[in-house]
Amino acid sequence: MTTRPRVEPRTPWDCAICLATPEEEVHQCHRGHYYCAGCLAGLPQRRCPLCRVALPEDPIRSLAAEQAIAALPSRCDHCALELTFGQRRSHERSCPQRPAVCEAADDGCGWRGIHADLEAHEAGCRHALCRRVLRGAEARWATERDALRSHIERVEAANRAVEARLRRLEERRVSEEEAQRSRTRALSERVRRLEQQARRLPLTSP
Ligand SMILES: [Zn+2]
Ligand SMILES: [Zn+2]
Ligand SMILES: [Zn+2]
Ligand SMILES: [Zn+2]
Structure with missing residues (x-):
């Protein structure tokens, strides 16, 4: 399928749907x-x-x-170089006369020209210069942001390890307290029993 506006001479293989000469299969x-x-x-x-x-x-x-x-036989749309139909497409993709816009077109540069002049234009274009400076700064910010992010991740991992250790210590404290309480209970029970036995012993006077 082709959307080219060019008017080629008619060939026996022209597509009856789009009326152009097929460029691919x-x-x-x-x-x-x-x-x-x-x-x-x-x-x-x-x-x-x-x-x-x-x-x-x-x-x-x-x-x-x-x-x-x-x-x-065919020719380049941009520079009129005589080529074959088969060569034209790849030539047109790299033709020095193909239309070009400044890399900073989105940032307000309205320059339109051909690829052969693009480099010279961008070298002196203040929009393009701004864009390059900005891109450099963005790259540096991204590096710093990544470093900061990995630092935060390390600190968070260390925090998590400390918290886990605190939790384990707390669990140990609770279970030790529990053990201590049951030892105390057993001891008081024994004291109570000893006291009962002591009361039942016959009193001996010296
Ligand atoms: Zn048919
Ligand atoms: Zn077609
Ligand atoms: Zn060309
Ligand atoms: Zn520009």
Whole structure:
């Protein structure tokens, strides 16, 4: 599928849906009508728009059409360099004359130009300069924030360890108190019994 506004000369492989020359996979109907793979896949009815023949479940790819299209003469939209159709796409992605906007366009720089001039513009653009300074500061803040965060994590882990130790000590204190109380109870019981025995003994006068 293509959304390019360019007007290419008609070729025998032009897609009858988008009317452009297919730039990627070419699929066809049983009667040999060609389409961009994407255009054909997007059809609501599984019939060829030209001959109404049902489209196959597995699309029929036409390598011959793709190779013929790739060899067609074409030219770069930006610099008018003469190329083949197959070379054009990758050239246009790196063409020095392709349109460019400043890296600080979001920050208010309205510069529009071509990639060949971008570096020189950004080197002197105060918006871009601001952005670079800000990015540097942000990177430093992020480093400091990460260091602080890991420091806090270590302190919190140490706190948790101390709390756990306090809890264990408290449990031990409670159980020792409990043991002490039951020892005291046993002792008083023994004293009471001894006193009863003592009262039952015959009194001897000296
Ligand atoms: Zn198409
Ligand atoms: Zn057809
Ligand atoms: Zn170019
Ligand atoms: Zn700028």
